Amino acid sequence: EFMEQSEIKVEVDATASSTQVSPQDISITLRPGSEASAIVAVKQLERYPVDLYCLVDVSASMQENLDHLKTVGVALSFRMAEHSSDLWLGFGSFVDKPVSPYINVHSSKIDNPCSDYEIRCRPAHGFHHVLSMTSNMSEFTRVIKRQRISGNMDTPEGGLDAMLQAAVCQRSVGWRPDAKRLLLLMTDQPSHLALDSRLAGIVTPHDGLCHLENNVYTGSTKMDHPSVGLLSDKLLENHMHSIFAVEKQQYQWYEELVRLLPGSYLGKLGFFQxxxxxELVVDAYKVQSTNLPCNLFSPDGPPLGV
Incomplete structure (x- = not known):
């Protein structure tokens, strides 16, 4: 009478229906060391809500490409209507860490890096979150038209630093829990990597957390650039699919990078017309919707990691 022979049970609740994952509710009772199996059917929605965050390099060499972006918002919403029932857009900008030797720290250059060319530029910055996710395409266009270029000294930019903040600062950016999340990086240069910041005396490794105050990245001058491994972890953790839109001269550099970032997509563009x-965004959406390398999405809650 002191012996207990517990049963192995698999109970499926067929009343909880879903258009994507079925069954929704499975209860399994196991003994230590025992096994049980259950069949789960997964189907990706064809017209899933999409959040697209445009993260743009606004260094001086990107002026023409920034101008092309001003016409994208409304046209993209019409094009994506063929694939998604609900597209929201957000916007952020980056240049590089605003410290020497990445920028000219002369007093006349800090506020206006383009003073030598008699052009009024905005100060260099690690990352500015400009527009939270919105379905208002007119507002997106207005924000893009207000953007001005900046400037820095060296060739690589702080793209990976900005990507991590855009991914982990979910409340500020306004990522929706029930949407497919696309993070679009637009640049014409390679990106700084971890340990590069030692040139500026910054030796503290990145902690992988959000450091936005008033939509400005405050950790830019305090922490190193994130490692590719840390960025990959945070993109997976926050269910992000990254899209790299780079000019053809930098294609090979980013081709090596995307191999280390699951769920990423690379496009080669002569100019960002x-x-x-x-078409790059649409193609990336199709590929990510087909492959789903890192997560599934629940219609009733946050994405499900698999």
Whole structure:
């Protein structure tokens, strides 16, 4: 009478229906060391809500490409209507860490890096979150039109630093828990990597956390650039699919990078003209919707890691 022979049970609740994952509720009772199996059917929605965050390098060499972006918002919403029932857009900008030797720290250059060319530029910055996710395409266009270029000294930019903040600062950016999340990085240069910041005396490794105050990245001058491994972890953890839109001269550099970032997509563009950029986003969406390398999405809650 002191012996207990517990049963192995698999109970499926067929009343909880879903258009994506079925069954929704499975209860399993196991003894230590025992096994049980259950069949789960997964189907990706064809017209899933999409959040697209445009993270743009606004260094001086990107002026022409920034101009092309001004016509993208409304056209992209119409094009994506063929694939998604609900597209929201957000926007952020980056240049590089605003410290020497990445920028000229002369007093006349800090506020206006382009003073030598008699052009009014905005100060260099690690990352500015400019527009939270919105379905208002007119507002997106207005924000893009207000953007001005900046400047820095060296060739690589702080793209990976900005990507991590855009991914982990979910409340500020406004990522929706029930949407497919696309993070689009637009640049014409390679990115700084971890340990590069030692040139500026910054030796503290990145902690992988959000450091936005008033939509400005405050950790830019305090922490190193994130490692590729840390960025990969945070993209997976926050269910992000990254899209790299780079000019052809940098294609090979980013081709090596995307191999280390699961769920990423790379496009080669001569110039970021609206039709080319729109097709890049649509193609990336199709690929990510087909492959789903890192997560599934629940219609009733946050994405499900698999």
């Amino acid at each position: 609206a039709p080319n950029l729109i």
